[in-house]
Amino acid sequence: MRELGEWLREQVAPWGLLLSERQLQQFALYYEHLIKINEVMNLTSITDVREVYVKHFYDSLTLAQVVDVSQVTSLIDVGTGAGFPGIPLKIAFPELKLTLLDSLKKRVGFLQEVADLLELDHVTCVHGRAEEMAKQKGFREAYDMATARAVARLNVLAEYCLPFVKVGGTFVSMKGPSAEEEMKEAKRALHVLGKTTCQRKELVLPEAMGTRNLIIMQKRDHTPKAYPRKAGTPTKQPLV
Structure with missing residues (x-):
């Protein structure tokens, strides 16, 4: 695992991301506990x-190629699952x-x-649904940045995630190869x-x-205050 830690450090260094020995140890501990x-x-x-190391750790850190995460104060990872990309970003940017928001209580315990x-x-590890949490004071339009690596299409993800983001803030969605089509579909949303x-x-x-x-x-x-709509609606009736 030491070798993979060094590999990760070499891979991200050209982005200006310099990982310490302590940070490499944290990635190793994360893997072992996962x-x-x-x-x-x-x-x-x-x-x-x-x-x-490639599909979870490296992949999560690629956000540092498109956003200056060192200038981001607050980040919410929506539907974080096992903690990707939120925890690798936190390790890299202490x-x-x-x-970390997830709808499954057991996963929140793991996080x-x-x-x-x-x-x-x-x-802060939060058990809840995005549709409900985004309506609450302290969460709504409270973050510099939101991320999601969830499988929902972009027009649905946008309704889950953008209500958390401050005006002037950023939402980064991590997608597979079909992103261009989803971007067109999500234009109105x-x-x-x-x-x-x-x-x-x-x-x-x-x-x-x-x-x-x-x-x-x-x-x-x-x-607008009407969004996100009640649980289940964004998926069943996406904004198109």
């Missing part, structure tokens, strides 16, 4: 150590105030264990939810482990 708990809880189908094990400060601009950066993961697209959205106006 695999241990994954034996009793379904957290990830990717368990090979090299694949985790000053970040991170909120808190990771935050404690890695001694990460300013990490992005306008309605905050007159949001949108651009895309395509990336190829190392060792031929897949293509990724980062969709970077800048929010220019407040999200």
Whole structure:
């Protein structure tokens, strides 16, 4: 695992991201705890150590190629699952105030264990649905940046995530190869939810482990109070 830590450090250094020995140790601890708990809880189908370092750790850190995360004070990772991309970003940028939001209580418990094990400060693990939490004071339009690596289409994800973002803030959606089509489909939703601009950066993961697209959205106006709609509605009746 030491070798993979050094590999990760070399890969991200050209982005101006310099990982310390302590940070490499945190990534190793994260991997070990993920695999241990994954034996009793379904957290990830990717368990090979090299694949985790590429498809989870490296992939999460690619956000640093499109956003100056050092200038981001508060970040919410919506539907974070096993903590991607939120926890790798927190390891790399320790000053970040991170909120991890997930709808499954067991996963939230795992995330808190990771935050404690890695001694990460300013990490808040929240059990709840995005449709409900985004209506609450302290969450609504409270974050400089939101991220999501969820499988929902972009017009649905935008309704879940943009209400958390401050005017002038950023939402980055991590998608697979079909991102361009989803961007066209989401054009109206992005306008309605905050007159949001949108651009895309395509990336190829190392060792031929897949293509990724980062969709970077800048929010220019407040999200109307009607959004997000009640639980289930964004998926059943997406904004098109």
